[in-house]
Amino acid sequence: xxDTACRVLRLPTMRARFAxxxxxxxxxxxxxxxxxxxxxxxxxxDRDRRRSERRIRAxxxxxxxxxxxKLVNELVEAADEKRxxxxxxxxxxxxxxxxxxxxYLELDRRGAEMLFQVxxxxxxxxxxxxxxxxxxxxxxxxxxxxxxxxxxxxRLTFNGTVIETxxxxxxxxxxKAEQQxxxxxxxxxxxxxx
Numbered sequence: 001x002x003d004t005a006c007r008v009l010r011l012p013t014m015r016a017r018f019a020x021x022x023x024x025x026x027x028x029x030x031x032x033x034x035x036x037x038x039x040x041x042x043x044x045x046d047r048d049r050r051r052s053e054r055r056i057r058a059x060x061x062x063x064x065x066x067x068x069x070k071l072v073n074e075l076v077e078a079a080d081e082k083r084x085x086x087x088x089x090x091x092x093x094x095x096x097x098x099x100x101x102x103x104y105l106e107l108d109r110r111g112a113e114m115l116f117q118v119x120x121x122x123x124x125x126x127x128x129x130x131x132x133x134x135x136x137x138x139x140x141x142x143x144x145x146x147x148x149x150x151x152x153x154x155r156l157t158f159n160g161t162v163i164e165t166x167x168x169x170x171x172x173x174x175x176k177a178e179q180q181x182x183x184x185x186x187x188x189x190x191x192x193x194x
Contacts, residue, residue: 013046014039075114091118102132112143119155
């Protein structure tokens with residue numbers, strides 16, 4: 001019945017994740033509200049992701065999504081100058097480079113210099129999108145050289161758009177909000193399951 005309703009209402013993510021979310025709700029004793037919030041948030045996040053992908057395809061961008069750690073490791077592993085130049089050029093040619101999780105790792109000087117080179121290569125030629133829960137002030141933990149950190153922030157913000165959504169993870173904020181609500185009945189107790 002839920003499967004059919006999700007098909008009719010065009011909720012593919014809820015349909016795909018329903019069984020797993022039920023199992024997790026029973027295991028973690030989620031309330032009805034918590035259970036429903038999990039399913040709805042999954043659907044919303046997936047729709048946002050698909051909408052962004054459609055817009056990027058419609059714009060005709062050649063896109064490369066990459067985690068910050070993967071990018072830096074690839075650059076550092078390019079041992080000789082020729083391989084390094086080829087790697088930097090490859091990242092410089094795509095129309096939109098999306099770097100995720102910047103701020104979750106600490107880069108040594110060489111890693112930070114390599115990332116700086118990629119950003120310099122792309123400056124005023126191609127787009128870069130960076131996702132980070134850390135504010136620019138917190139990036140000194142990732143880029144331990146303050147001058148290099150300032151240079152990277154300068155490259156990213158010059159003629160750029162900064163969209164601040166807050167430094168706290170939306171998932172963490174939702175979890176905290178759920179924990180502050182009094183739990184009247186657990187999922188397991190309310191369904192009569194033992």
